[in-house]
Amino acid sequence: MHLHKYEKVWLVFGLASLVLFLLIIGFAAFWKGTHPQSHIETIDPQNVEANESFQPDNLGLTEVADGKYVVNIVASAFNYDFGKEEDGTATKTIRVPKGSTVLFQVTSKDVVHGFQVAGTNVNMMVEPGHISRFESVMKNDGEFTVVCNEYCGIGHHLMFGTVEVY
């Protein structure tokens, strides 16, 4: 099969770029630990409280060490349960100081949801039976909309929250 000289140059250049590109994302993933979230940890979707992280008292923001936080969230159609405020009303806004490291842990009680803190790298699928986790350093201050970005039913666009970095 005949390959034109220019086509050989074109393909060799293209393939070399591809190899370089794959090495970069491979290096970032395996050595720098920037894999997309994949914890393969399961949970019973009809009994999420059986997992300590998702008991009603443990939902929402907890400071686990200096500058390190965990946020536990139970998603269900069409709401994110971020726990309760001191006055008993449902928490809608998570407030963390700038520069803090925040681990988001989310699971679903019913159908498939999304969980994105828009404007950050936190973007996960949330599926019944699985726990989704993503840790991020909140480098910028401001208000970030938490949005369900995976279709979950006719109230899908009404499912949201806020992360405020101050």
Add this chain to the structure above:
Amino acid sequence: MEIFNFSKKESRLYMAFMHVTFISLLVGGLMGLLQTLVRSGKYTLPFNIDYYTILTTHGVILGLVLTTFFIVGFQFSLMGKTVGISDKQLMWGWISFWVMLVGTVLSAWMILTGEASVLYTFYTPLRAHPIFYIGLTLVIVGSWIAAFTNFRQLYVWKKAHKGDKSPLLAFMVVINMIMWFVATLGVAYSVIVLILPWSLGYVATVNVLLTRTLFWYFGHPLVYFWLLPAYMAWYAIIPKIIGGKLFSDSLARLAFILLLMFSIPVGFHHQLTEPGIDPTWKFIQVVLTFMVVIPSLMTAFSLFATFEITGRRKGYNSLFGWFKKLPWKDVRFLAPFVGMAAFIPGGAGGIINASHQVNSLVHNTIWITGHFHLTVATTVILTFFGIAYWLIPHLTGRRLTPRLNKLGIIQTFIWAIGMTIMSTSMHIQGLIGGPRRSAFSKYAGGDQVSTWISYQIWQAIGGTILFIGILLMFYIFIQLAFFAPRGYEEYPIAEEEVDAEKSPKILENWYLWIGITIALILFAYTIPMIDIIKHSPPGSIPFDWPIGRS
């Protein structure tokens, strides 16, 4: 090269597929327009119609119905032209048409009555009415009948032409249909074995991750199933339209074989942000995804080489003279060319989407919607339109008149402008976090959300322009089908150079290429599938109320 003439009854079959295609374009396009209007925040749907009903209709009608009907019909015509069709095969062609049409009507009925607002990716454990799943199964089974008829057509031709290489276009059709068959096995298993019994209540729970994985095993080759017929036109039809010859028969075949191999074992790149799949296997499938770069680069080279060789032969020898002298005023060339141009940003966006960790920046944002409106809704559809301008009059015994040609050129411009506005604003809004698949919402308010909404207004403007383009295209279709003057329109098929090199026999070694394809699938999916099943959580019970079913 042997070229068969179409009999009247043959043309009728191919036209039947075209009628469904263009009716789907109109219906699906209207849904798209309504979506962009709703998302602008300035318009609410009448009669209590739910946003997600029109979203599901838009996706199913354009993503599955329009594409599959056009492709099956176009491919039947390619087979009829290059290897011929017997009466018995013609009958099977009609059976495939009717099975697909009945399936479409059943699914459409469920979607339009709000019983199936599950979008075309199914979204278990949301549960649609069982008839929705049965309808979609019929669409796929109908396309299988077409696939096996196409296989039979080439087989019969081969037996009568011992030792000859198969016609290039017939070879390409068979590659596409092998890929389609192997890929749809996954979604068919998911629907028939996992979802249907569960939707009927015979099984209590469903494994959500398994249905998603099987869907995406099908979902990515699906996009290649749309693209390959466009490639067929680019490789083997466009050269004829511009007055040239095939660039290389063997390289075209090799590109199609590579596309077959690397189209299927790649579905995880749609599931990169899912919690239940091992990241190493995700990365392996990312690498396999990127192998598509090779046939893509080959295709780009071959297209521009054809353009240049043809132009220089006509005596346009200056550096870019051959490019300036391409037949820009021939819509049969212009529309597919604009499609090719859109594939450059489309492909670049695809590289971003499939890039393992970078994906989390854009996953499920409206960036993705912007991406596939460049690829399928510009590259592929403009090429399909480019085919329709000669295929429809060829089938109906009419002519593409200069007036219709001109309208086609205007249509192409309208499409390019509308899509540039809509797709660009989708890409930008996605990069700053705006979600896809969502009705208008102000969420918690704030600056972020009001920026999103400003881009949604641009999408409504682009969407409106595109809908005007759809109306114009539908008008052109009706003209070509029923009113254009009688005459003869050429079915352009490019020929090889007289002194073309012989294509190696190995390119037609089906056992080898299908064998490698299956081996790659087994490599990419066996271990992660075992993991998914072994580590599966308690199954999910069905949910009806979130989609408004009682």
